[in-house]
Amino acid sequence: MSEPIKIDIWSDIACPWCYIGKRKFERGAAEFAQLGDGREVEVEYHSFELAPDTPVDFDGTEIDFLVKHKGMPADQVQQMLDRVTGIASDAGLEYDFGILQHTNTVKAHELLHLAKAEGKQLEMTERLLRAYFTEGRHVGRIEDLADLAVEVGLDRSAVVSALESGQYTQAVREDQATAQGYGIQGVPFFVIDGAYGVSGAQEAAAFTQVLEQVWTERASTEPVQA
Template identity: 40%
Template sequence: MKIEIWSDVMCPFCYIGKHNFEQALEKLPFKNEIEVEWKSFQLDPTLDTSKPQNTIEYFKEKKGFPAEQASQMINQVAQMGKGAGIDFNFEKAIITNTFTAHKLLHLAKKHGKSNEMEEALFKAHFIDGKNVGDLEELVSLAENTGIDKDEARKALTTDQFDYGINQDIQEAKNNGISGVPFFILNGKYAVSGAQLAEVFADALQQTYKETVSPLKDLSQGGASCDADGCSM
């Protein structure tokens, strides 16, 4: 059963959703039958990597929120994070363009390390205060995740994965996805937002049950052929 997840490194709810989804998945007896594919999404493609901001500045300048309102929102998200086992450090978080970080995620997918890289990037951005738009920081993350640094540098400084990233973003638009995290379960059901683990568990169980259920035969006989021959 395949789960597609659209996410952006800069989205705290994506980090919370990831942890809650994983908590739900870990308790399910069919967890080893689940294939997870991470998809790219950019919340703010207009950001300039040469002009990083802190979280309060971003909310004030881009969203027009007063500093007090921005601080209140950040505190609320931090409390949600604690429930998912995440200690957000918004004071250190650097807001920047994430397109290059998505290149690293696509490289990690090539090496079967998508989930590890998602976690590494979220941790770097939200906890360690790393600039995930900086080339050297990303190369270091690649190396720490077991990816050759020279291969990473090449991937990050060329358009090798640009098409794949843009395809993910276009696919999101085609599916009417305007916010993340967004989960599509086996191409049939959708779950949006940082839901509780219980919600993810129920959705996964329902989808799995329908996926493995035997087909109901609506025919009434009829000529057919199989490996042993044909019958009328």
């Protein structure tokens, strides 16, 4: 019972529901941990691109992108963004789609793999999501990503070198291939203990429940100590 429950999360930096889902999962995991007896989770993020054909420097607003990408009228897109902003606010996040700089996220995903190698993936994930959705920072250009990486303790020159060389591109593609193998078509998607899949930004209680179920199942299969 000493092993943490492994949580593999497929997400995209440009996915508003992923940041909301992250907050709800964190609350659910915290409630699970408060039940005691060494209940812990280990989290790893994996790459998923919602719109891989997006240019690094998209010329337009988030509304412009969604009108083109989803084929929806602008007023309907605005209503959708207003709704998401409200849900994000309830989760403690201050989204600002007016200043958001839509971009291609492949380099951000490469940075997350570098950060994982340095033991900083969780910090880097949070920093990128906050930068994108609440600060209007650019998360597609190498120099901008390097600025954010330094803030979580990564070496700037190492980040620039890795991103320019594509050192972690294959790792991104492998994550995407695994997602395809799982049949994941949207994010966030949580794979819990390699056995249970939870799709979308579920409420905290849903995460607590499935974590407790996994914990209970583990306890029931542990050998009895003589």
